[in-house]
Amino acid sequence: MKGILSNPLLAQGFWMPVKGSSMAGEVDWIFQFILWVALFFFVLVVGIMAVFVMRYRRRPGVEPEESPSHNTKLEIVWSVIPIILVMIMFYAGFKTYLGMETPPRSSHEVQVVGQKWQWTFIYPNGYSDPVLHLPIDEPVQLLMRSDDVIHSFFVPAFRVKKDVVPGRFTKAWFEPNLAGVFPVYCAEYCGTGHSDMTTAVVVHEPGGFEEWMATAANLYADLPPAEAGKMLYAAKGCTACHSIDGTKMVGPSFKSVFGKTETMKSGENITVDENYLRESIYNPQVKVLEGYEPVMPTYQGTINDEELGYIIEFIKSLAE
Numbered sequence: 359m360k361g362i363l364s365n366p367l368l369a370q371g372f373w374m375p376v377k378g379s380s381m382a383g384e385v386d387w388i389f390q391f392i393l394w395v396a397l398f399f400f401v402l403v404v405g406i407m408a409v410f411v412m413r414y415r416r417r418p419g420v421e422p423e424e425s426p427s428h429n430t431k432l433e434i435v436w437s438v439i440p441i442i443l444v445m446i447m448f449y450a451g452f453k454t455y456l457g458m459e460t461p462p463r464s465s466h467e468v469q470v471v472g473q474k475w476q477w478t479f480i481y482p483n484g485y486s487d488p489v490l491h492l493p494i495d496e497p498v499q500l501l502m503r504s505d506d507v508i509h510s511f512f513v514p515a516f517r518v519k520k521d522v523v524p525g526r527f528t529k530a531w532f533e534p535n536l537a538g539v540f541p542v543y544c545a546e547y548c549g550t551g552h553s554d555m556t557t558a559v560v561v562h563e564p565g566g567f568e569e570w571m572a573t574a575a576n577l578y579a580d581l582p583p584a585e586a587g588k589m590l591y592a593a594k595g596c597t598a599c600h601s602i603d604g605t606k607m608v609g610p611s612f613k614s615v616f617g618k619t620e621t622m623k624s625g626e627n628i629t630v631d632e633n634y635l636r637e638s639i640y641n642p643q644v645k646v647l648e649g650y651e652p653v654m655p656t657y658q659g660t661i662n663d664e665e666l667g668y669i670i671e672f673i674k675s676l677a678e
């Protein structure tokens with residue numbers, strides 16, 4: 359995933375990112391139209407102004423003429439033309455906006471969770487993944503929520519950007535119609551790891567999505583539990599705050615933590631066992647380790663019981 363994204367230019371056009379969705383052409387057209395109209399009038403107005411400044415500047419021996427108070431024809435022209443242009447911009451912009459706000463009934467749904475500092479995509483069958491996989495040419499609606507602060511889901515290739523806000527759902531829809539891998543960013547500054555809050559959208563050729571889902575959903579079942587847990591530790595973004603080599607980061611290292619006796623902020627002493635680990639991951643604010651801030655997001659709803667089991671096995675394997 360990171361490998362693909364280390365060369366995001368692959369997914370870029372010359373001026374604009376490649377057009378990866380059904381809406382991209384329309385958005386680009388409006389953008390270009392407004393840009394060129396603005397440039398044209400900028401050059402025209404500033405150009406005429408510069409000529410006038412030169413030509414009619416005050417010179418010794420030349421008396422200023424009485425200036426005409428009115429030129430009705432000219433005033434009508436410079437009022438009507440901008441009104442028409444602005445109406446075209448409004449009409450095109452509003453029409454496109456309505457289109458982007460109204461998902462077709464046939465769209466399938468993927469849930470998106472933003473949290474510090476990663477994206478999680480939850481498919482209708484309950485499988486979750488840090489990369490968004492989609493079938494080509496099928497409209498998709500994203501139902502998005504944040505577990506902590508405001509994030510913003512941004513896929514330049516699809517011309518889709520929408521805030522992801524704690525305490526409510528936001529929605530976005532689009533229809534990808536170019537197969538490939540496209541970068542996803544967080545476009546709202548959300549703390550230290552904001553610039554790492556990147557992932558990818560993989561748009562599959564017909565049939566490829568179903569194939570991917572069939573293997574992905576069984577991915578962990580074929581692995582030794584601790585190994586599956588190690589993959590989840592990376593996939594679920596624990597790496598942003600927890601090391602496995604003893605280094606203290608935003609959170610404590612997982613090295614040798616299992617079986618250790620620890621002191622909580624409340625003064626309570628606790629021996630780390632499976633149930634403590636479970637609680638730390640699902641309800642991290644209940645028992646906060648001394649010397650740390652209560653900044654860990656909950657993984658209730660984004661890590662299921664099976665995955666939790668693998669992660670716990672992984673943490674146990676670091677105790678030997």
Ligand SMILES: [Cu+2]
Binds near residue numbers: 509546548
């Ligand atoms: Cu963010």
